[in-house]
Amino acid sequence: MSRTILLCDMNSFFASVHQAMDPGLRGKPVIVGGDPAKRTGIVLAASYEAKKQYGIKTGMIVTEARALCPHAVFVSPSHRDYAAFSSRINNILRDFSDLVEPFSIDESFVDVTGCLKLFGSPLEIARRIQSRINEEVGVGVNIGIGPSKLVAKMAAEMEKPNKIIALTLEDWPHKVWPLPVKELFGVGSRIGRWLNQIGVKTIGDLAALPVDLLKKRYGLVGEILHYSAHGIDYSPVNPGSLDVIKSVGNQVTLPRDYRGYDQIKVVIVELAEEVAQRARKAGCLGNRVSLTIRDPNLFTETHSRVLPAYTDITREVYEMGMFLLKKYWDKDVKARLVGLTLSGLVRIQERQMDLLSQREKQEKIDRATDLIRSRWGQHSIKRAVSLTDCGVYYGR
Helix, strand or coil, rough: CCCCCEEEEEEHHHHHHHHHHHHCCCCCCEEEEEEEHHHCCCEEEECCHHHHCCCCCCEEHHHHHHHHHHCCCCCCHHHHHHHHHHHHHHHHHHHCCCCEEECCCCCCCCCCCHHHHHHHHHHHHHHHHHHHHHHCCCCCCCEEECCHHHHHHHHHHHCCCCCEEEEECCHHHHHHCEEEHHHCCCHHHHHHHHHHHHCCCCHHHHHHHHHHHHHHHCCCHHHHHHHHHHHCCCCCHHHHHHHHEEEEEEEEEEEEEHHHHHHHHHHHHHHHHHHHHHHHHHHHHEEEEEEEEEEEEEEEEEEEEEEEECCCHHHHHHHHHHHHHHHHCCCCCCCEEEEEEEECEEEEECCCCCCCCHHHHHHHHHHHHHHHHHHCCCCCCCCCCHCCCCCCCCCC
């Protein structure tokens, strides 16, 4: 059955949220970034005024952005506000269809196939959505219209800001095939480099490539790339796509280069505390721990290991993190960034009891810690190592 799907993509979302909260920022170059003093000075988002007039780009060092646009308004990120605005936007979308799939904090798919007789043509629906988001939330939105999620996504990227673009499969060969292959949704940097190396420069070149060659190189992903290059995508809009999380993880950029197990251990303790607490809050257990370390030369390495049993216990996550550190990095390892992830999550239904271990005692300690923090704040109770010079995540 023919479908009509919209992809709603908020324009410069983080910066737009700050402009919506402070109307005095509208029309000004606004740059959202971290604190250079803490070495998190990366541009996370920039308003269109900053992008178009001064060439500010996401991922740019804040000091470089300041040199290009010294009179820009620099603001710290506020993820709680971004999440609240995202929720308001998705509530508006649900007024037009119950098939709304948040794709990221600033993008959502909407299947309006069954709503056309209620709200009019796809273009009319898109205009009404755009108008309501502009007026009620105060941010701009690009809307792509297509017969599938892939086509709608590609349409939304064609022209910005605050545009509505419709794209059909009939349009695909002359509007999409000439584009660089890296612009095809699903082509990451690694795949893009390989495709360029074998002479595939455009999406049309990829469409002409034998599917067997792609399958031999990338398996099922290669077959999906072949179909995507032809604009074929059968995936449904799934409102429950985010109902079950697959992993919880945190990473922290260090205030200075840490060296050796003793210093990095403190960060792993703090990250394990946060990751396990998030898993408990979500009602999930995980069975794989991953440790990421980025060295002072920005080389990033990640290793993981499956746990003996599913867990949400802080100590078990920490101990596996330390096992990975000592197994894959030498004792003089230097770290600029450390990340820890618990994955393979499942909903808690029942637990395996172990009469010879202290798991039940550790679970009670964790639950008591969570209760204290929920009542008195995240920093109301912390481990002693967080009070040392190497404490980062929970502060001193």
